[in-house]
Amino acid sequence: MSNRAEPNAAPALxxxxxxxxxxRKINRRTLEHLLKPDAINxxxxxxxxxxxxxxxDVVYFSGQALPYFTKDDLTVKVFHKDNGDDVNVCYCFDWTRGRIKEQIRSTGQSTASQEIAQLVKDQKCICDITNPKGRCSLGDVNRVIKEVKQQLKL
Ligand SMILES: [Zn+2]
Known part of the structure; x- marks a missing residue:
């Protein structure tokens, strides 16, 4: 997707x-999709x-002296800031930590990363607005799968 609508003069970090x-920079449309109405205003x-x-607690901030947005300003729980099982790892296809753990516990394996990769290929992934980090969750999903397997000694 194009970044043409974004201010270009801002530093990358x-x-x-x-x-x-x-x-890293985040696109406005991610904030517009995930912030509560009061925060969007x-x-x-x-x-x-x-x-x-x-x-x-800060999720989004600007490089300027303006108010920043914290976890409470978002309509979803943020994967990087919350270790709970009810937190999404993949926001497009609703893979929570708990769902991945449950699948590995019952089958010894998780199909999450293959399923997500296929859906990304089919262009059904909209991570740029559903995921608070504004990017695909596949790296996080693979990390969670690895961690769970280690915990379960698989
Ligand atoms: Zn911070």
Whole structure:
């Protein structure tokens, strides 16, 4: 998808005002899709960034001295900031940590990454607006599968 509508002058990375985490740019449409209406109303015409630090409540911030958006401002739980089983890893096809764990517990394997890869291939993936990080979840899904297998000693 094109980034033409995004401000181009902003630096590729910015530092989170709270955790100081180096953070990547995020498209406006991701915020517009995931923020609660009150938060959307507070959006400014600036480049926003996504903080992926687990311990940090900030999800989106701008490089400017403007209000940032925290976990409570989003309509979904953020994978990188919440270790719960009810949290989505893949937001397009509803793979939560719990669903992946359950599948591995009962079958010893997870089909999540193959299924997601196929759906991405079929262009049914809309991670750029459903996933708070604005990108495909496949890397996170593979990491979770690996972690669960390690926990279960598979
Ligand atoms: Zn942060």
């Amino acid at each position: 910015a530092t989170c005002p709270v955790s100081k985490t180096n953070s 507070k959006m400014q015409n600036v480049q926003y960034y996504y903080c992926d630090e687990l311990s940090c």
